[in-house]
Amino acid sequence: MSNARSRVAEAVWRFAGTAGKYLLVALVTLFAAFPVIYMFVTSLKTRAMLYEPAMVLFTPTLDNYRVTLEKYGLQKYLLDTLIVALSNVAVCIVLGTITAYGLYRFALPHKKKILFGILSSRIFPSIALVLPFYIIGLTLRALDTYAILTVAFMVFNLPFVVIMMKSFFDNVPPELEEAAMLDGCSRLQALYRVVLPQIKTGLFATAIMCFMFAWNEFTYALFLTSTNVNMVATAIAFFKTERGILWGEVSALGIVAVLPIVVMCFLTQKYIVKGMT
Amino acid sequence: MDRIRGLAPWLWVAPSAVPLLLIGVVPVALLFYISATSFEIGYPWSDRTFVGLANYQRLFSGREVEFWPALRLSLVVAAISVVLKFLLGLAVAVLLHRPLRFEYFIVALLILPMAVNPAIAGLMWKLMFSFDFGIINVLVEQWTGAKIVWLSHRYALFSVMVVLVWMHFPLSALMLLAGLRNIEREPLEAARLDGCSSWQVFWHIVLPQLKPVIISSSIFQAILAFQVFGPIYAMTDGGPGHATATLPIYVYKTAFGIGAMGLAAAAAVVLVIITMALSAALMASERSEK
Numbered sequence: 001m002s003n004a005r006s007r008v009a010e011a012v013w014r015f016a017g018t019a020g021k022y023l024l025v026a027l028v029t030l031f032a033a034f035p036v037i038y039m040f041v042t043s044l045k046t047r048a049m050l051y052e053p054a055m056v057l058f059t060p061t062l063d064n065y066r067v068t069l070e071k072y073g074l075q076k077y078l079l080d081t082l083i084v085a086l087s088n089v090a091v092c093i094v095l096g097t098i099t100a101y102g103l104y105r106f107a108l109p110h111k112k113k114i115l116f117g118i119l120s121s122r123i124f125p126s127i128a129l130v131l132p133f134y135i136i137g138l139t140l141r142a143l144d145t146y147a148i149l150t151v152a153f154m155v156f157n158l159p160f161v162v163i164m165m166k167s168f169f170d171n172v173p174p175e176l177e178e179a180a181m182l183d184g185c186s187r188l189q190a191l192y193r194v195v196l197p198q199i200k201t202g203l204f205a206t207a208i209m210c211f212m213f214a215w216n217e218f219t220y221a222l223f224l225t226s227t228n229v230n231m232v233a234t235a236i237a238f239f240k241t242e243r244g245i246l247w248g249e250v251s252a253l254g255i256v257a258v259l260p261i262v263v264m265c266f267l268t269q270k271y272i273v274k275g276m277t
Numbered sequence: 278m279d280r281i282r283g284l285a286p287w288l289w290v291a292p293s294a295v296p297l298l299l300i301g302v303v304p305v306a307l308l309f310y311i312s313a314t315s316f317e318i319g320y321p322w323s324d325r326t327f328v329g330l331a332n333y334q335r336l337f338s339g340r341e342v343e344f345w346p347a348l349r350l351s352l353v354v355a356a357i358s359v360v361l362k363f364l365l366g367l368a369v370a371v372l373l374h375r376p377l378r379f380e381y382f383i384v385a386l387l388i389l390p391m392a393v394n395p396a397i398a399g400l401m402w403k404l405m406f407s408f409d410f411g412i413i414n415v416l417v418e419q420w421t422g423a424k425i426v427w428l429s430h431r432y433a434l435f436s437v438m439v440v441l442v443w444m445h446f447p448l449s450a451l452m453l454l455a456g457l458r459n460i461e462r463e464p465l466e467a468a469r470l471d472g473c474s475s476w477q478v479f480w481h482i483v484l485p486q487l488k489p490v491i492i493s494s495s496i497f498q499a500i501l502a503f504q505v506f507g508p509i510y511a512m513t514d515g516g517p518g519h520a521t522a523t524l525p526i527y528v529y530k531t532a533f534g535i536g537a538m539g540l541a542a543a544a545a546v547v548l549v550i551i552t553m554a555l556s557a558a559l560m561a562s563e564r565s566e567k
Contacts, residue, residue, distance in 0.1 A: 033386045035401035054415045102289025121301035125504040127525040128545035132307035216394040218507040233396045254397045265392045
């Protein structure tokens with residue numbers, strides 16, 4: 001009897017443990033995601049409803065989104081962000097892949113040091129590097145152009161591509177391309193036709209992450225551009241009025257800026273986790 | 278490994294080594310140079326004069342009254358946030374290290390804080406902390422009967438710290454989780470068979486094995502904490518007063534607010550040196566593991 005009772009007690013405890021664990025996981029996940037959710041809810045409210053932060057049941061309105069589009073030219077910010085991010089990703093992927101291939105394929109002297117040098121340029125604080133970039137932009141008359149952001153973003157994205165692609169190349173057996181070259185391919189053709197297809201998921205994930213980094217960059221965008229080029233995040237300034245921040249509009253803008261990233265986050269989560277750790 | 282030596286390999290590395298050198302080395306060198314000039318925004322670049330170490334003298338002598346407080350605040354923010362990120366990260370890693378249902382979904386939501394634009398993240402929290410429109414004050418009012426001005430002189434630093442921990446704890450969690458999953462199983466089983474409580478196992482066997490990951494993730498978090506700019510800019514802009522004016526905020530206000538580029542560059546160099554010292558420590562800790 002007592003044996004059976006203790007078994008029941010054990011099962012209850014185990015269930016309580018599991019339930020408790022899932023409860024804690026739910027709490028942490030909520031903590032992580034809540035600011036995004038709250039901003040989304042706020043973006044659907046009218047100005048009067050903002051004074052009731054806890055209100056959940058209301059008729060959502062898309063007015064804030066319409067106003068940011070019609071009155072504040074949200075599409076222009078989105079287009080600018082897209083242009084900068086895409087051109088930066090294209091440049092970094094091409095240059096970075098070639099370098100990673102060179103590092104993987106050839107016996108270079110000081111290979112370790114080169115890799116470290118490449119990696120270390122990634123950790124420089126952007127608020128420090130933005131000063132010389134400002135001077136460069138000033139003297140070359142390149143401030144407030146797509147070009148200066150595309151180049152400045154290479155500081156963090158190019159090393160990233162090299163490191164990621166090097167790790168993918170390391171998993172490709174060298175015999176593959178040797179066979180292709182015996183069949184008459186040049187080295188570049190072998191890379192393009194034989195090696196790259198092997199690692200195309202990795203290449204794609206790297207490109208997506210670069211895009212996310214570029215899309216999310218703020219410091220360079222804030223100080224190197226002003227009126228011609230406007231990245232989404234720097235558009236915040238337009239929503240501050242004398243009466244304070246227009247939270248409905250700002251929330252709509254924030255959600256539009258964050259949405260593509262959230263989608264990409266879900267699609268490439270596995271690689272993001274790998275790339276970060 | 279290929280036998281090709283000589284020029285050919287360098288031709289492959291050059292396409293990105295040259296731009297990397299240009300955009301990695303040139304700006305840093307230029308930054309050091311600016312810090313030795315009197316350049317101010319609004320004047321042509323050719324108007325600068327070379328002043329040697331005068332900017333550094335001004336900073337360290339305390340004549341720039343906001344510099345030392347900014348540096349001290351950055352140290353405090355880094356120290357406290359690193360500890361909090363570690364504790365929260367470890368708790369999450371322990372929760373996640375056994376297989377979970379919906380793990381993919383949970384991890385995707387957990388890394389959201391790092392995937393959101395830092396300035397927009399600052400705005401999200403400014404909204405959450407807002408006196409009238411914030412959800413946090415709704416809860417606080419229900420519990421204590423009064424609202425709190427979260428971005429006031431008294432609470433602003435606390436609020437900023439919450440955001441920084443929120444933004445970067447997933448990174449600690451993921452690094453520690455990877456560490457937990459690499460731990461050898463046998464000593465754990467042996468200790469359990471010997472009658473150790475799970476707390477003893479964790480304290481005496483798991484934590485010592487995690488030590489390298491704990492050290493490297495903490496140094497990495499310190500680097501991030503010293504550099505953080507977007508969230509503070511969007512939330513408080515260093516204020517009210519100087520309550521949240523960390524070193525990056527000081528750099529930006531000196532450079533683009535006052536226009537004293539040379540002075541700001543000197544402060545930025547201090548930031549670069551802190552970063553480099555921390556990354557050297559990171560390298561050393563990783564080398565001592567091997």
